[in-house]
Amino acid sequence: MTEQAMLIDDRGDGTVLVTINRPERLNALDDEMVDELSRTFDALGRDAACRVIILTGAGRGFCAGMEMGAAVTREAGGGLGPDVRFARQERFSAMVEAVRSVPQPVIAAVNGAAAGSGMGIALAADIRIAAASASFHIAAVKIGLSAGECGISFHLPRYVGMARAMEIMLTGRPIRAEEAAAIGLVTRVVADGEVVDAALEVAEAICANSPFGVRMTKRVAWANLDNNFTEAIALENRTQILATMTDDSREAKLAFVEKRPPRFAPPATA
Secondary structure, eight states: OTSEEEEEEESSEEEEEEEEEEGGTTOOOHHHHHHHHHHHHHHHHHOOOOOOOEESSSSSOOOOOOHHHHOOOOOOOEEEEEEEHHHHHHHHHHHHHHHEEESSOOOEEEEEEEEEHHHHHHHHHEEEEEETTEEEOOOGGGGGSOOTTTTTTHHHHHHHHHHHHHHHHHHHHOOOOOOOOOHTTSSEEEEEOOOHHHHHHHHHOOOOOOOOHHHHHHHHHHHTTSSSSSHHHHHHHHHHHHHHSSSSHHHHHHHHHHTTOOOOOOOOOO
């Protein structure tokens, strides 16, 4: 594994910056980096002091996906049965599940190419901000595989609509930053070199809100994406009543009345 494959920068204000650190290969992933990314997000998910996670890549790329050289070498060696192949695939997709499932909001600061599983990782984030040179590539369909990998076939249609998603998945054409903003894949495009700063601004705005309220907003929003209206309203109602019983809610109301910024305690741990 590349030395310090994941750089962890705790900003001390509730925001943690995670940088995939293999710039000489556009942050392509090997097996150990895949596991390290999963471990990193699992650990941050349990960190009560962490309010927002920003994920970016070192150098010119966000993440070029799985390292093709290693994959070709494995194929040339042969001997991998379907059980081994499937276990490897589940291990690979687990890193995307780790990004998606953390209770904190995740902001992908896409500073360059996000290809294959790198695109899957970016789509698993809750918010995406792109540098002007950023681009998204569904690589698998170009190498004889399905475009549906690492959650892409789940997330992309929900972000941009089924018809547009199908055209992108079936052709495998790149999505440049300007188009990504126009179709709603990213929330904004900033100049190269400014994408992490832009993500930090969003993280600061999120951290100004209550820890419990933010975490429950993420949980409810993702759950209700696939609920019917009745189920969605029921989940919102239960969550709101739960929120009213927290110290966060009491402090937010008091701060509003006293015309001052709220002072929230870190989220409680079990």
